[in-house]
Amino acid sequence: MKPGEELMLLLELNNYEVTRYKLKKQLEYEETGNIDLFQHKKFADLVISHYLYDDSLDKRHKNPLMYNKNLDNGMNSISQFYVIHPNINKDVTLGDFLLQESINGVSNEDVLHNAFDVWVEEHREISIQKMENLRDMAILLPQKGKGYKKPSKLGLFIALLLSLFLLFLYIKPGFLQPSNINFISNLIEEWDQLIHDVFFYSLIGMVNIALLISYVVLNYAFSRQNNNVKSIKERKAKKMNAGWQKSIEKLRVKQLKIIEKYISQVVEDPTKSFLDLKKLSGPELLLEKYKTHIKTMEHRYDSMVKNYRKQIIILKTIFTISIITYLTFIVLGYALIRGWINVW
Numbered sequence: 001m002k003p004g005e006e007l008m009l010l011l012e013l014n015n016y017e018v019t020r021y022k023l024k025k026q027l028e029y030e031e032t033g034n035i036d037l038f039q040h041k042k043f044a045d046l047v048i049s050h051y052l053y054d055d056s057l058d059k060r061h062k063n064p065l066m067y068n069k070n071l072d073n074g075m076n077s078i079s080q081f082y083v084i085h086p087n088i089n090k091d092v093t094l095g096d097f098l099l100q101e102s103i104n105g106v107s108n109e110d111v112l113h114n115a116f117d118v119w120v121e122e123h124r125e126i127s128i129q130k131m132e133n134l135r136d137m138a139i140l141l142p143q144k145g146k147g148y149k150k151p152s153k154l155g156l157f158i159a160l161l162l163s164l165f166l167l168f169l170y171i172k173p174g175f176l177q178p179s180n181i182n183f184i185s186n187l188i189e190e191w192d193q194l195i196h197d198v199f200f201y202s203l204i205g206m207v208n209i210a211l212l213i214s215y216v217v218l219n220y221a222f223s224r225q226n227n228n229v230k231s232i233k234e235r236k237a238k239k240m241n242a243g244w245q246k247s248i249e250k251l252r253v254k255q256l257k258i259i260e261k262y263i264s265q266v267v268e269d270p271t272k273s274f275l276d277l278k279k280l281s282g283p284e285l286l287l288e289k290y291k292t293h294i295k296t297m298e299h300r301y302d303s304m305v306k307n308y309r310k311q312i313i314i315l316k317t318i319f320t321i322s323i324i325t326y327l328t329f330i331v332l333g334y335a336l337i338r339g340w341i342n343v344w
Contacts, residue, residue, distance in 0.1 A: 005047055012043050020140045022046060023133055027295055030130075033062065035122070038129040060093065065123040065255070067281040078262075078280065079273040084115045098270035108270065112263045120256070123284070127248065130287055135241035137294050150226045151219045151312070155319050159219070162326055163212035166205055170195065190337045201336065204329050211322040215315065222311050225304055244290050251282035 005025070012018045022043040029037055029046065034053040040046045064078045075081075079095030088097075094115065098108055168175045173192040177185040195202045262275050335341045 001047065001051065009044055009047065018043050019136070023137045023140065024298060025050075026133060027137070027291060030291075033066075035063070035066070035126055038126055038133075060091075063119050063122055064277055065119050065280055066126070066284050067277040076277055077273075078275045078277060083111050084118045085111045086114075095273040098266055098273045109263070109267050112266065116259050116263065120259070124252070127252075127283060127287060130291070131241060131245055131248070134244070134290055134294050138240060138297070150223045151315055155315070156216060156219045156223075159212045159215045159319065159322060162322075163209055163216060166209045166212070166326075166329075170205065170209070187337070191333055194333055194336055198336065201329075201332065204325065204332070208322065208325040208329050211318055211325060215318045215322055218311075218315060218318065222315065225300065244286075248283050248286055251286055255280055255282060 008018050008021050025043070026037055026046060029050040032050070032053055034049060036049050036053070037046060040049055059075055060080060060082050062081070064075075064081045067075075077095070079098070080093055082091050083094050083097050088111070094112075097111060165176070169188070169191060173188050177188045179185070195205060258275075258279055266273050332341070
């Protein structure tokens with residue numbers, strides 16, 4: 001058991017709220033394929049179920065409708081899984097059973113309907129619980145604290161304005177020259193000439209442009225990251241969850257049609273028992289996609305919390321250096337133009 005899990009167990013025993021951590025670990029534990037995880041409400045029971053689970057068990061005992069990467073180990077057809085029926089007390093695969101007339105007097109069609117009824121109901125119950133867990137996860141995380149504010153919009157505006165001014169000064173100075181204000185037009189023209197004549201002065205300006213553009217890009221990137229992990233309100237989380245459920249239900253209807261067609265096919269010809277698991281995996285794979293989305297949100301939030309202070313320090317440092325460099329560029333340029341400083 002990991003140290004973090006032990007700590008959370010102690011906190012739960014002392015009546016601390018560990019729901020968020022429990023849901024996070026459940027998403028992690030689900031990778032083993034342990035379907036008993038969904039029966040547990042407490043973190044302690046979840047941990048016990050996880051560490052007692054034997055992943056080496058024959059995958060043919062699993063539910064084929066829950067096909068994912070964990071089952072993809074030589075398993076490619078539903079006929080490879082053991083059939084489920086009260087009157088069959090030994091392990092026999094669906095494909096082998098269909099090639100026999102009956103076992104213990106149980107007909108092929110009866111076994112097929114019973115097996116699929118069990119698989120479909122089990123998968124439906126687990127899917128519902130998974131969706132509820134994902135909904136709760138979306139509500140509980142990320143929780144945006146008051147201390148995690150977006151980078152300054154004013155700083156972004158100032159940096160963008162100054163960088164545009166310098167870019168036009170270097171690339172198209174004529175754009176900055178008003179036709180009716182001779183003083184400014186002459187100053188811009190002298191500035192342009194100074195940039196071409198004095199290398200170190202031109203270099204200061206280019207460094208300043210690079211710093212300002214870096215600040216704009218990083219400010220925007222950090223703001224987007226912050227937006228991506230903002231707290232999801234309960235109503236929005238429920239609406240998102242409802243949309244996901246509708247999509248999964250549509251795939252489940254399609255899945256049931258494939259199952260009915262398969263049963264009719266093998267009852268008529270038992271040798272045609274092969275059915276690619278991927279054809280039945282639509283609901284489960286879509287659910288895995290939604291789970292990945294929630295886990296990505298969790299990772300982004302953790303990353304933001306971990307790096308937030310460092311990011312803000314970097315932004316403030318770049319902005320401060322940019323402003324100092326910009327003021328140096330302006331003051332030094334004006335002094336050179338007026339002849340207060342002679343570099344020739």
